[in-house]
Amino acid sequence: MFSNDFIDNAFLAGTFIAIAAGLAGYFVVLRNQVFVADAQSHVAFTGALAAVAAGGDAALGLFGATIAGSLVMGALGGRARGRDVAIGVTFAWILGLGALFLTLYTTSRSASNGAAGVTILFGSIFGITTARAFIAAGVGAAVSLATLALARPLVFSSVDPDVAAARGLPVRTLGLAFMVIVGVTVGEAVQAIGALLIFGLLVTPPLTAQLLTARPYAALALSAALSVASMWAGLTLSYVLPRIPPSFLVVAVAFAAYLVVVVAGAIRGRYAQKVSGNARSERIAAT
Amino acid sequence: MQPQPSLDLWADVEQLLAFHFMQNAFAGGTVVAVLSGVVGYFTVTRGQTFAAHALSQVGFPGAAGAALVGASPLLGLLAFCAVAALGIAALAGRPTQNQRFATAAIGSVLAFALALGFLFASLYPGFVETVFSVLFGTLIGITDTQVLVLLIVAAAVLAVMTAIGRPLFFASVDPDVASARGVRVRLLAVVFLLVLGLAVAASASITGTLLVFALLVAPAAAAQQITPRPGLGIVLSVVLALAVTWLGLSIAYFSVYPVGFYVTSLGFAVYLIARAVRYGRGFALRRTAVPA
Numbered sequence: 001m002f003s004n005d006f007i008d009n010a011f012l013a014g015t016f017i018a019i020a021a022g023l024a025g026y027f028v029v030l031r032n033q034v035f036v037a038d039a040q041s042h043v044a045f046t047g048a049l050a051a052v053a054a055g056g057d058a059a060l061g062l063f064g065a066t067i068a069g070s071l072v073m074g075a076l077g078g079r080a081r082g083r084d085v086a087i088g089v090t091f092a093w094i095l096g097l098g099a100l101f102l103t104l105y106t107t108s109r110s111a112s113n114g115a116a117g118v119t120i121l122f123g124s125i126f127g128i129t130t131a132r133a134f135i136a137a138g139v140g141a142a143v144s145l146a147t148l149a150l151a152r153p154l155v156f157s158s159v160d161p162d163v164a165a166a167r168g169l170p171v172r173t174l175g176l177a178f179m180v181i182v183g184v185t186v187g188e189a190v191q192a193i194g195a196l197l198i199f200g201l202l203v204t205p206p207l208t209a210q211l212l213t214a215r216p217y218a219a220l221a222l223s224a225a226l227s228v229a230s231m232w233a234g235l236t237l238s239y240v241l242p243r244i245p246p247s248f249l250v251v252a253v254a255f256a257a258y259l260v261v262v263v264a265g266a267i268r269g270r271y272a273q274k275v276s277g278n279a280r281s282e283r284i285a286a287t
Numbered sequence: 288m289q290p291q292p293s294l295d296l297w298a299d300v301e302q303l304l305a306f307h308f309m310q311n312a313f314a315g316g317t318v319v320a321v322l323s324g325v326v327g328y329f330t331v332t333r334g335q336t337f338a339a340h341a342l343s344q345v346g347f348p349g350a351a352g353a354a355l356v357g358a359s360p361l362l363g364l365l366a367f368c369a370v371a372a373l374g375i376a377a378l379a380g381r382p383t384q385n386q387r388f389a390t391a392a393i394g395s396v397l398a399f400a401l402a403l404g405f406l407f408a409s410l411y412p413g414f415v416e417t418v419f420s421v422l423f424g425t426l427i428g429i430t431d432t433q434v435l436v437l438l439i440v441a442a443a444v445l446a447v448m449t450a451i452g453r454p455l456f457f458a459s460v461d462p463d464v465a466s467a468r469g470v471r472v473r474l475l476a477v478v479f480l481l482v483l484g485l486a487v488a489a490s491a492s493i494t495g496t497l498l499v500f501a502l503l504v505a506p507a508a509a510a511q512q513i514t515p516r517p518g519l520g521i522v523l524s525v526v527l528a529l530a531v532t533w534l535g536l537s538i539a540y541f542s543v544y545p546v547g548f549y550v551t552s553l554g555f556a557v558y559l560i561a562r563a564v565r566y567g568r569g570f571a572l573r574r575t576a577v578p579a
Contacts, residue, residue: 038394092504092505096549200399203391247402251402
């Protein structure tokens with residue numbers, strides 16, 4: 001399998017993208033900011049297509065748009081709530097704009113390039129070039145290091161923002177820095193599994209990890225490990241089953257792991273209830 | 288050959304309706320706009336726009352899967368959205384201990400649903416075109432049968448809404464008082480989610496699954512900015528949805544760009560104008576309220 005260049009590139013980029021997504025995603029779930037990732041994926045889609053429509057580089061548009069998006073959302077601060085109607089209508093318009101750029105792009109060039117939109121929406125990790133794979137790995141490593149460097153204050157300010165602020169932590173600056181981290185991570189994840197599926201790496205593995213353990217650093221490490229495992233398993237399965245797209249398999253593996261943990265938790269919960277129920281009735285019988 | 292608009296409005300309308308597919312698009316669009324305007328008004332009042340967002344994403348594998356097995360994508364959309372609505376209703380009844388886990392769980396399910404849609408679409412021969420028409424809407428996809436199906440769905444949903452409209456509005460504005468007065472709040476919530484699922488599916492057949500907010504949320508939210516009165520608000524919401532749909536379809540016919548772009552842009556513009564109107568009115572009121 002690893003004798004193929006495209007597999008090597010996919011694993012190189014995929015591994016670092018997955019680590020970054022697992023680490024940043026842990027805080028996305030911890031801070032209840034899933035909608036930020038959702039919003040950023042819309043922005044990423046339109047940014048990347050605007051860049052290719054203008055004849056530029058998709059990755060530049062991708063990261064430019066997500067970083068701009070993080071600064072806007074950071075500036076809005078607490079006023080940007082996920083279920084807000086204004087935000088929903090605005091992001092629907094941004095997606096519509098993406099559809100416009102896509103048509104601009106496909107009509108200005110030969111019609112064979114309609115696949116560009118599909119690539120950005122659903123990813124194409126097997127199509128990544130060696131140079132791009134190294135860039136994606138480098139950016140992924142940098143974002144992961146930044147997240148780890150901020151991990152301690154981020155955990156503190158996420159769990160209890162008021163106490164953290166009272167202790168002199170710059171909560172607002174941390175929030176803004178975290179927005180930029182999420183923006184860059186979304187840009188990374190879009191290259192692997194696409195704008196529409198980023199929750200599969202950025203939300204599902206962190207959620208599974210937090211269901212398994214309540215200890216912050218253990219959950220952080222577990223989240224990155226689950227994300228990398230989903231990526232590796234998805235890529236390997238896609239190599240074995242060439243008709244099935246890799247982004248589907250990566251998301252499916254992550255989702256299956258989540259389901260296993262939920263079902264196992266439910267069974268264990270019922271069993272524990274039964275055991276304690278039996279113990280209580282025995283105690284009642286003994287008295 | 289790209290059709291060109293003239294300054295003669297009547298000739299333009301004639302040109303718009305010259306082709307059968309455009310007649311179907313306008314007929315289907317009109318039915319969907321009325322339906323979305325009414326259901327959207329209650330969606331915004333009840334604060335359930337996130338449910339509309341979630342339902343629309345679940346619609347994508349429905350439409351793509353139906354295309355894959357050779358069925359009508361509209362039927363796939365309707366079936367998946369209705370089942371998903373019942374699923375949301377079942378989950379919403381249970382108390383959640385942890386809000387952020389619930390949000391993340393919904394996000395995970397949505398990612399998997401979209402991935403499944405992508406899988407179905409990629410197994411289908413007309414891959415790229417299918418994906419884009421399902422996600423961003425299309426002018427030419429609406430057949431005579433689909434117009435009929437849309438009409439039946441809309442008639443059924445509007446009949447239900449007429450029957451439950453008053454208690455539903457009461458239950459949406461003040462659930463506690465409504466349930467104390469004997470209104471069956473839980474049952475109404477389930478019925479409304481089902482209605483919403485059908486409306487999302489119908490709306491997605493025009494705007495595409497990613498852009499349903501353009502018809503389902505933007506006109507209703509704009510109407511609520513302009514008037515607090517429910518009856519007038521519903522009428523206004525329908526009128527705005529019709530305007531967005533008709534204008535969007537007409538502009539899209541005379542241009543090479545996708546209908547989804549025009550419909551979302553018009554919806555967004557209508558919403559912004561409504562907010563500006565409200566802001567301006569508030570400003571005028573403040574000015575007159577403090578004369579000296």
